Amino acid sequence: MQIELDETGVVDTTCSCPYDHGGICKHRVAVLLTYIRDPDEISQRPPVSELVADTDPQQPRTLLVALVERRADLVERIES
Incomplete structure (x- = not known):
């Protein structure tokens, strides 16, 4: 679940x-x-884009591989 707010209220x-x-x-x-x-x-x-902005590029790749290994349904999204 995600709710995005700004100073005017609910964005998304x-x-x-x-x-x-x-x-x-x-x-x-x-x-x-x-x-x-x-x-x-x-x-x-x-x-998330802010959280990974200054990380070593290998860290998100390693995390992505581990995530896809647990969630086979994501393989098609990676392939596309």
Whole structure:
């Protein structure tokens, strides 16, 4: 689950659940309600692109290989 906020409010939300009936899923609603009521309960993280910006190029490659070895469904995405 990911919810992107900026100073104006909600920019984007994503969830891996299969909900596809219009609007947003209950998971996103629950996180947004929690954020409104108790924002300290929500972990805020920088984008992955920022996290890997200054790493040794071999580190993300090693991590990617390990991830794909555990998740065979990602092989097609890597091949394309």
